[in-house]
Amino acid sequence: MKRLTQEVNDFINRSVDSHVRIAVTGLSRAGKTAFISSLVNQLLHTSTHDNLPLLSAARDKRVIGAKREPQTNMMVPRFSYDEAMEHVHSEPPKWPEPTRDVSEIRLALKYKPKKKTKKLLNSTATLHIDIIDYPGEWLLDLPLLDMDFYQWSQSQFTALKGLRKELAQPWLDQLAALDLDAELNEKDLLAISDSYTEYLHTCKDSGLHWVQPGRFVLPGELEGAPVLQFFPCQFDENAKARKGSNLEMLKARYHEYQQKVVKAFYKHHFSTFDRQIVLVDCLQPLNAGYESFHDMRDALEQIMHSFKYGRSNILKRLFSPRIDKVLFAATKADHVTPEQHPNMVSLLQQMVHPAWQNASYENIEMSCLTMASIQATQTGFIGQGDQAIPALQGVTMDEQPMTVFPGDVPKKLPNQAYWQQQGFEFTAFRPQASSQDDPLPHIRLDKALEYLIGDKLK
Structure with a gap:
């Protein structure tokens, strides 16, 4: 009876556009678990911190707060958010454990609506957000x-x-x-x-x-x-x-x-999503070589053909949900210096170009950005003669403090000569130390949230 009540509530919420299911998509090691952990962490802190300036509802002080809710599907394990936070806040900090099975988490985000239709119902509204985590390897099937x-x-x-x-x-x-x-x-x-x-x-x-x-x-x-x-x-x-x-x-x-x-x-988890974020790690393949880089691009293209795309309206939202917004995000932006971020966006746009064409045919909204779900480095400059060279400072996975300039990110898809002549030096850093009472440090996760759910908070 409880589950039936929850399903009826979900149906009603979907009909008034107060329920969104987000597909967090990406290949293995793209950073899905870190993204979901940070997304939950950021929203749970919105009532006490101004940590999301690029999320317009938070910037306008219309977000009241967020809480975790029991998930609808009782047959799927819960997403290990608490365990992820234990890893990130341990000494020394560690990255959350990669996903080994399907898990799910649901959030309720309370806010003050701007739309007159929502204001007529109540002075506050609630957006229910469902997020599913799953191993990137399974997506390949x-x-x-x-x-x-x-x-x-x-x-x-x-x-x-x-x-x-x-x-x-x-x-x-x-x-x-x-x-x-x-x-x-x-x-x-x-x-x-x-x-x-x-x-x-x-x-x-x-x-x-x-x-x-x-x-x-x-x-x-x-x-x-x-x-x-x-x-x-x-x-x-x-x-x-x-x-x-x-x-x-x-x-x-x-x-x-x-x-x-x-x-x-696919039927149980992927056919009912409304929004999709595709996480792409451009940097490790750049480090690994020509075959790795192009193999990842081909994999992304084939995977994207498996999702339902199309403009959503109330009937589709109720009976045949389709993804109406896709965000491509280059992860680990904190592993390159800030002036390289525009190059990362340009490179990502070219990497996902075939997938973009497929989605764009269905007349849906798409965008690209760079982000770091959980920031691992600080940026600055180091002196070299009379020049100031941009650099990153962080602690490596084996606990070695390091200051490094990893190199230039190519603006366009590199040919084989790129790796023969220079290549890219990727150094993996552990997360920065952070307090449990504060939201996790991030780069542009709020911009990703604005794109994914900003219109639902109006």
């Missing part, structure tokens, strides 16, 4: 919804070039010895699927982002299940798999994974 086993296999073999082909060799050697038409041998399939999974892990460790299926590298509760024991293979598309053969089982497992794992995940 969404394109499987549009591919059968043959098409997916072909896409994996087409991608075997350069570093990826080199890393795949041990798996390919085992695959070559498998007779697809032979009677099912589960031991052989397990051995080859283990080898394929190891190949995906090696790709990820080498800075490549497109690893599919994503659940193979972060299985969650499915670890050891036969549904994760398949791999791409080459066969005649028109030939029917022999009953009881290895190929028949591989096809069956892929179909089960596609329908029971990927489709269920």
